[in-house]
Amino acid sequence: MSAAPDPATADLATAGALALGDDALVLSHRLAEWTGHAPVLEEDVALANIALDLLGQARTLLSLVGDEDELAFLREERAFRNVQLVEQPNGDFAHTIARQLYFSVYQELLYGQLAAGGEAAPLAPLAAKAVKEVAYHRDHAEQWTLRLGDGTETSHARMRAGLDGLWRYTGELFRPVEGLAVDWAALEAAWLETVGGVLERATLTLPEGPRATGWSAGAGRAGVHTEPFGRMLAEMQHLHRSHPGASW
Amino acid sequence: MSADAEDAGRRTTAGSGGTEPSADAGVGAGPDAGSGAGVGHGASAGAGPRGADAGTGAGAVAGDWPLWEVFVRSRRGLSHVHAGSLHAPDAAMALRNARDLYTRRQEGVSVWVVPSTAVTASSPDEKDPFFAPAADKPYRHPTFYELPEGVRNL
Amino acid sequence: MPETIIERGSRSGAESGSGPRTGTGAPAAAAQAAATPGTAPETAFEAKIAADERIEPRDWMPDAYRATLVRQIAQHAHSEIIGMQPEANWLTRAPSLRRKAILLAKVQDEAGHGLYLYSAAETLGTGRDELLDKLHAGRQKYSSIFNYPTLTWADVGAIGWLVDGAAIINQVPLCRCSYGPYARAMVRICKEESFHQRQGYELLHTLAHGTPEQHAMAQDAIDRWWWPSLMMFGPPDDESAHSAQSMAWKIKRHSNDELRQRFVDICVPQAEILGLTLPDPDLKWNEDRGQHDFGAIDWSEFKEVLRGNGPCNEQRIGRRRQAHEDGAWVRDAAAAYAAKRALGAAGPGEAAA
Numbered sequence: 001m002s003a004a005p006d007p008a009t010a011d012l013a014t015a016g017a018l019a020l021g022d023d024a025l026v027l028s029h030r031l032a033e034w035t036g037h038a039p040v041l042e043e044d045v046a047l048a049n050i051a052l053d054l055l056g057q058a059r060t061l062l063s064l065v066g067d068e069d070e071l072a073f074l075r076e077e078r079a080f081r082n083v084q085l086v087e088q089p090n091g092d093f094a095h096t097i098a099r100q101l102y103f104s105v106y107q108e109l110l111y112g113q114l115a116a117g118g119e120a121a122p123l124a125p126l127a128a129k130a131v132k133e134v135a136y137h138r139d140h141a142e143q144w145t146l147r148l149g150d151g152t153e154t155s156h157a158r159m160r161a162g163l164d165g166l167w168r169y170t171g172e173l174f175r176p177v178e179g180l181a182v183d184w185a186a187l188e189a190a191w192l193e194t195v196g197g198v199l200e201r202a203t204l205t206l207p208e209g210p211r212a213t214g215w216s217a218g219a220g221r222a223g224v225h226t227e228p229f230g231r232m233l234a235e236m237q238h239l240h241r242s243h244p245g246a247s248w
Numbered sequence: 249m250s251a252d253a254e255d256a257g258r259r260t261t262a263g264s265g266g267t268e269p270s271a272d273a274g275v276g277a278g279p280d281a282g283s284g285a286g287v288g289h290g291a292s293a294g295a296g297p298r299g300a301d302a303g304t305g306a307g308a309v310a311g312d313w314p315l316w317e318v319f320v321r322s323r324r325g326l327s328h329v330h331a332g333s334l335h336a337p338d339a340a341m342a343l344r345n346a347r348d349l350y351t352r353r354q355e356g357v358s359v360w361v362v363p364s365t366a367v368t369a370s371s372p373d374e375k376d377p378f379f380a381p382a383a384d385k386p387y388r389h390p391t392f393y394e395l396p397e398g399v400r401n402l
Numbered sequence: 403m404p405e406t407i408i409e410r411g412s413r414s415g416a417e418s419g420s421g422p423r424t425g426t427g428a429p430a431a432a433a434q435a436a437a438t439p440g441t442a443p444e445t446a447f448e449a450k451i452a453a454d455e456r457i458e459p460r461d462w463m464p465d466a467y468r469a470t471l472v473r474q475i476a477q478h479a480h481s482e483i484i485g486m487q488p489e490a491n492w493l494t495r496a497p498s499l500r501r502k503a504i505l506l507a508k509v510q511d512e513a514g515h516g517l518y519l520y521s522a523a524e525t526l527g528t529g530r531d532e533l534l535d536k537l538h539a540g541r542q543k544y545s546s547i548f549n550y551p552t553l554t555w556a557d558v559g560a561i562g563w564l565v566d567g568a569a570i571i572n573q574v575p576l577c578r579c580s581y582g583p584y585a586r587a588m589v590r591i592c593k594e595e596s597f598h599q600r601q602g603y604e605l606l607h608t609l610a611h612g613t614p615e616q617h618a619m620a621q622d623a624i625d626r627w628w629w630p631s632l633m634m635f636g637p638p639d640d641e642s643a644h645s646a647q648s649m650a651w652k653i654k655r656h657s658n659d660e661l662r663q664r665f666v667d668i669c670v671p672q673a674e675i676l677g678l679t680l681p682d683p684d685l686k687w688n689e690d691r692g693q694h695d696f697g698a699i700d701w702s703e704f705k706e707v708l709r710g711n712g713p714c715n716e717q718r719i720g721r722r723r724q725a726h727e728d729g730a731w732v733r734d735a736a737a738a739y740a741a742k743r744a745l746g747a748a749g750p751g752e753a754a755a
Contacts, residue, residue: 025499032506035490036721039729040313041483041513041520042334042345048510049348055503062499069498093732143340150742151735158731239555240497246613248498248605312531313737315524332587333521335530337736338743349514353594372460 012179013122014065015081019177019221020110020123021061022082025072026229027103028054029236030090039093046140050100053133060126073240077223077230084220085169087229091162094148094155098162100141105194106173106187108134113182121181142198149202156203163199164207171212175221316342317367320350321358328360336361451652456582459525467651470644471581472526473542474653476533479519480544483537484718486512488552489561497555504601505558511598515591522583538723546704547634549712556609556616556623562602564624564631564669570599571665572635580652603672610677617677624673625681632696633704635662666694 031051038044062068085103090096111134114127121127148159174188196206212218219225240248313335319328331350336342342361350356370378386392395402443462450457457463486509493509496502520530536542547565552558573595576588609620636642636658648654666685673680684697706712 029494032493032502035493035506035509035513036486037725037728039725039732040335041517042336042349043729043732044486044513045352045510045517046345046348048506048513049352052503052506052510055499055506059499059503072499073497093729140344143344147337147341147736147739148732151739152731154731155735155738235494239495243497243613243615246497246616247608248501248612312529313733332518332590333524334517337733338740341736349517352510352514369460372458372462 014179016123016177016179017061017064018071019081019180021058021065021071022080023086023103023107024054024061025058026080026082026232027086027099028052028058029232030086030088030099031096033090034096043093047096050137050140053130053137057126057130057133061123064122069240073237077225077233079223080220080225080229080233081223082220082225083169083172084216084226084229085166085173087220087225087232088166088169089228089232091165092158093144094158095162095165097141097144097148098159098166100137101145101163101195101198102166102170102173104134104138104141105191105198108138109187109190109194110180110182113187114180117181123180145198145204146202149199149204159202159204163204164209167207167209167211168213169216171210172216172218172220175218177221313337315364316346316361317364318342318346318350319360319362320346320356322355323357328358331355333364339363451580454580454652456585457580458582466647467653468526470648470651470653471584472523472528474648475519475523475526475584476528476536476542477544479516479523479533480537480542481548482512482516482519484544484548484722487718487721488548488550488714489558491552492555492558495555501605508562508598508601511594515594518587518590519584522581522587525583534726538719538726540710540719543708544718545634546707546712547630548718549707549714550626550630551713553626554619554623556606556619557627559602559605559609559620560623560627562598562600563606563672564602564627565634566595566598566602567669568631568634568665570595571661571668575655575661578652578655584653603676606676606678620676621678624678628681629699629703630707632662632665632699633701635659635665637701637704663693666696670694 028051031047031054034047035044035051038047058072059068062071065071085099088095088099108131111127111131114121114123115131117124117127145159148155150156173191174184176182176184192206199205215224314337315333316336316339317333318331320331321328331346334342334345334349336345339361343359346359346361347356351359444464447457447461447463447467450461457467489505489509489512493502493505496505520533523533524530533542537544552561570592573588573592577585577592579585579588606620606623609616611617636645639645639657639659642658645654645657649657669680670685670687682697684695686695687693688695707715710716
């Protein structure tokens with residue numbers, strides 16, 4: 001946007017873009033794994049739509065940092081900056097919806113703040129576009145949370161389990177990311193209120209227990225991930241790495 | 249290669265320009281599924297007895313989700329046109345599924361969903377009493393009238 | 403006025419969509435029962451076909467016409483859905499983000515196309531659940547091509563170029579099929595699929611002009627997919643059980659062999675530009691016919707795969723059945739939620755939750 005960005009500011013923006021880009025890339029991959037396995041065909045289409053939105057965001061963000069494919073396919077696990085929440089393997093559909101609810105509410109609020117940053121903020125134009133996509137993702141998660149929470153006894157129990165299982169990964173979402181001009185405390189308060197509100201309407205409650213542990217608090221942003229993430233990357237990167245220098 | 253398809257597509261669209269359910273607001277509104285009371289009605293009607301059973305207890309067979317007809321307005325200034333149908337448990341989800349299914353390529357700026365069972369259609373068997381009587385009333389068309397030479401703007 | 407008609411008429415329901423589903427009786431069942439060959443409805447049906455008019459859901463139609471359509475549309479819908487699997491097999495390993503986005507959009511389209519087609523089948527009075535049950539039980543077929551495995555990334559390209567290429571040749575004439583809802587679904591599908599074949603061709607072109615390993619990968623994929631693609635057009639005309647009647651009803655517009663020949667003639671120059679070889683030593687231009695001659699197809703392989711003994715038959719159906727069963731509790735939950743809301747609307751005091 002501006003003619004000559006200050007190098008220090010540019011580095012910071014890069015760190016922010018990498019963190020958000022990795023979030024989008026990894027969650028998109030997990031959602032794409034659902035393809036062909038969704039509970040109903042309409043949901044195959046819906047989950048693929050969300051995955052495609054996220055992949056688009058990832059490509060834009062990573063391109064701000066460097067070559068999108070080099071970043072996606074040639075980095076080691078420890079160099080990824082995504083939160084641990086998005087790398088969690090798909091469980092049942094309720095588990096995925098819980099992950100979607102936690103993350104899409106976060107992403108919508110975060111992009112909302114970045115978009116409001118005005119022209120000075122390097123990620124503002126991207127955030128302004130992405131926030132509309134993410135609003136739809138949040139709506140999708142919300143609709144399903146209502147139906148699973150207030151559906152049958154089985155679905156209620158599964159939704160409960162999904163929410164509880166992922167709760168420990170939500171604290172990390174609010175650890176400040178270098179280079180992002182965000183009011184993290186306000187973000188966290190708004191997130192708790194929004195998620196809590198949806199859960200209440202779904203006859204559910206916010207899980208209890210810590211929202212972060214020593215292993216999950218800020219760890220993903222610092223390049224420390226969970227075991228399944230390595231296997232995910234092995235699968236994702238294998239073909240690209242097998243043909244060094246090839247074009248696809 | 250797909251010239252046939254393109255051409256047929258235009259014909260189809262052109263031919264179905266005016267299918268407008270009368271309830272503009274009623275059908276289109278209702279983005280809030282959670283609170284949409286009227287919305288649930290439609291769903292239950294479509295689901296039939298099996299769908300209604302599902303709510304009565306755990307383990308009940310929910311059966312097939314009801315069918316909805318989807319109408320898409322391709323751009324402002326045009327009517328909603330029938331695009332197809334889909335299954336959804338209720339109106340709110342039907343609307344969202346319709347968005348994902350029928351507007352992936354920017355085909356729409358507005359979507360209606362209507363329970364299929366709510367559509368009352370004329371019967372092909374009664375085609376003649378319904379539509380033939382209109383055939384002998386050419387005076388409804390401007391070309392019926394002869395104008396004197398030289399008349400303009402009429 | 404319409405209400406009167408409905409009371410006297412055979413059934414109520416949406417003209418284009420589906421009206422009451424199975425259980426409430428097949429569409430126009432009353433009208434159909436009353437009709438016997440030679441009577442007015444039969445004559446009207448034949449006249450519409452002869453005049454190249456479309457048959458619409460509430461029109462009278464012969465039982466066999468309806469059954470043929472349900473069988474064909476269901477098989478087509480199942481093919482779209484099962485066809486997601488071989489390509490989805492590479493979604494998580496796509497070698498660039500651009501390719502990943504393209505492949506995901508394509509596989510998503512296939513789910514969408516399955517849905518359009520199930521909708522078309524439902525206008526004939528057969529619900530999607532019933533069709534899925536038949537697929538899962540192995541009582542309805544899908545295109546045998548999807549029983550072949552995708553062993554390398556180049557297979558994604560081969561599916562796009564050859565399999566989608568063959569499908570398009572089959573499908574374009576279906577846009578003029580005599581049954582309205584099927585024809586309309588095909589118009590939509592053909593438009594959307596125009597990118598499917600191109601992305602496959604582009605993918606193969608990139609590989610064929612890449613490293614020697616990539617070129618070999620592309621050639622290997624063509625070697626494996628060429629013959630099964632030719633089989634997609636179905637058995638030779640003299641052995642095709644349903645062809646003659648379907649042609650008479652204008653459900654089908656060209657014979658199997660005619661379409662297969664067209665496909666071969668289109669592919670040969672495209673393969674040359676790719677720099678890849680089609681695995682048929684007998685393939686050569688016939689000046690007299692103005693078409694290519696090509697080698698004999700191994701129909702015993704086709705029959706084996708059709709019989710369920712292809713490399714992936716069990717895996718494909720198993721996957722689909724598993725997804726359906728795993729999703730049952732989700733579908734139940736959404737139906738239960740809707741029912742509670744309906745109950746709540748009926749009487750505020752009786753709200754279930």
